[in-house]
Amino acid sequence: MSPLERYLIVAALLFGIGLAGALTRRNAILVLAGIELMLTAVNLNLIAFGRYGGHAAPAAGQVFVLFVIAVAAAETAVGLALIIAWFRHRRTVQLDEADELRG
């Protein structure tokens, strides 16, 4: 088993845990945390392929990851802000109670 495969397995596990968390939890903050976990798995993949992938461009994976982290931080900030606003409005963060936008 090559080092790349080990990384990929860990990343797949991380992704699976994040996905399960995002799909099963009803607390909006925990869903956000699950999504962050999935992003981390993706970052891990990018780093791993960058190190072991054998591409010519050096550090392409690392640069990508830095961008993703920045975007993820921004995304989390927006998400948390939405959750806070919603909490102020409804006094809850349970996602299954958020159904005002149904058709």
Added chain:
Amino acid sequence: MNGLAPQLWLVPALPLLAAGVLACLPRRACRLAAGLAIGALAVSLALSLAALAVTLAAPGPEGFRAVVNFPWLVWGEHTLHLGWVLDPLAAVMLVMVSLVGLLIFIYSVGYMAGDENFTRFFCFLSLFAGAMLAVVMANSLVLLFIAWELVGLASYLLIGFWFQKPAAAAAAKKAFLTTRVGDLGLFAGMLWLYAATGTVVFYDGGRGCLESAAVSTLAGRTVTAGLTLSAVISLLVLLGAAGKSGQFPLHVWLPDAMEGPTPVSALIHAATMVAAGVFLVARMFPIFAAAPPGATGTPPALQAVAWLGAGTAVFAALIAVAQTDIKRILAYSTVSQLGYMFLGLGVGGVAVGMFHLLTHAGFKALLFLGAGSVIHGCHGEQDIRRLGGLWRAQPITFATYAVGMMALAGVPLLFSGFWSKEEILHAALGWPVSRGPFWLALAGALLTAFYMTRQMVLVFFGPYRGGAAGAGAHDAAPPHESSPVMTVPLVLLAVGTVVLGFFGTPAWPALQAYLDPAHAAHFAPDLRRLFSAEVLKLMALSTAVVLTGLALGWWLYGRRPVTDPAAPDALELVQPGLFRLWREKFRVDEFYAATVVRWHAGWAALGDLLDRWCWGGLVWLVQGLALGLAWVSRLVDEMAVNSGFDAACARLVRAGRRVAGLSTGRLPGYLRGVAAGALALGLLLLWGGCR
């Protein structure tokens, strides 16, 4: 050409303009309305007097004549000219109409005070006076006809002024329709005249239809049964004149016109409406008098005028004898006096007829305004049987009325009516055709004196019978004299009634010389003529006749004062059958009702039937058809078009609702969708990668 003539259009234009302004004034502007109307007519009077002065100063055997013509309608090679003329005939009429009209206007201020339609009244009065002035001045038969119809319209409006009274509305309609019958004749005459001579302008420097060239053309053509074209046209015009001037058989409207306010009666009977007919004949006299070359004797048209006048004079006087309404007696006397005027025109020419027209205008206006004063003072009572003894209560009215009455009756020497009637009798005596009109006129004079005495005695002498009748509470108040605004015109007219006569006496026939300048030498002042045997004999005869009439009237009514308004008339006791016939006006109205009106009503009923069933049915059918079509169209709309559309819409809504159900609004569901999608995508890639 004188400087005044081109400006003379202002004379009729000012009152017409005043009428137009008055029509726009609000109802409460009484003072302004009366001021405007009177002011406009006063300016007209001033202009008329200036015009009279101009014509009086005119030299020449033909007299003064200034014409202003202008083209009005041009079509093809025809040109229709309008215009006005200033000659002695127009000038005296202008002065008479504006002077009498002005006095009546002033009088109306008092008589109509308090009427809620005061402004409207003065508007119509102005229209009336303006239209009449236009008739007098017209130098074109078309313009004359236009103004003539305006006079008819104004009379209709004024007779029906109190249109809330059914009698007034009916009288207005009757006046309008009856005069229209005559106007048809005038219109036909006008068309024929245009067809024959190519012009309707009276005087046009030799080309006018009243000038010798056209007149000899007309007289030279024979139409039928020995009548020349000029005679036929004259007879048609005479029909129009008879309608306007209330001659038999078209006189029926004139007595009914009494339903209007009394100043209107005065205006119609004295100055404007009825004088128009006489004036028309006087204006078109050259055509009436036209004789074919070589012919001798009186033209048939003039004979018709004379006989019509003489017959009407006696006919109307007989009716007047038996009337009881103070205004109705005067109305029939007007018809009778108009007959005299026509007689004068027929036998003696323009000057004779016009002299009587002028004197009559004065004293008849006086009599009507006096009657108005009586009615005003006695709270609307018009029945002479319920009046009486008013000389004490209304001294001024009595005195002036007496002057008017004596002028109308023809009391000798001092009153204008005597001289003008004398002139007519004199002309009738010398008429070569027949003595008949003379004897008729003499009989008319007797009757006139008689019925005026009867009226005078019943109204002003004896006891006042208004209170005794117990007709109503309003009779309780005693009669009173009218206000100065009403009595001053009376006094002025009374003075004029006396003075005017002296301009036409045989000794100094100034008016005749003025109106008939061709024979001016014949009319030179000469005191000896007054004492010639012929004139003296005639004067003695007519004086005897008049005095007989006065005495007869006094003997029948004055000897024993009438005390009971319900008592039968003194004449009725003597001749009950004749009296009833006269009181019922020879049943002319009934005759018309049984013939013309019934015939008319029959046609109207037929028209109604046609309207109701034939045309009405057609309309109903079309309506039914349209309704049926509309119903079918609605059915198609509702069943086919609407239902298909509705079904499509309903399905769209259902489908939309189903699609909208997918959007639950729940985040976990969406996330699961995203995950499933990503999984499917991954599997697809994996599967694709394996291959």
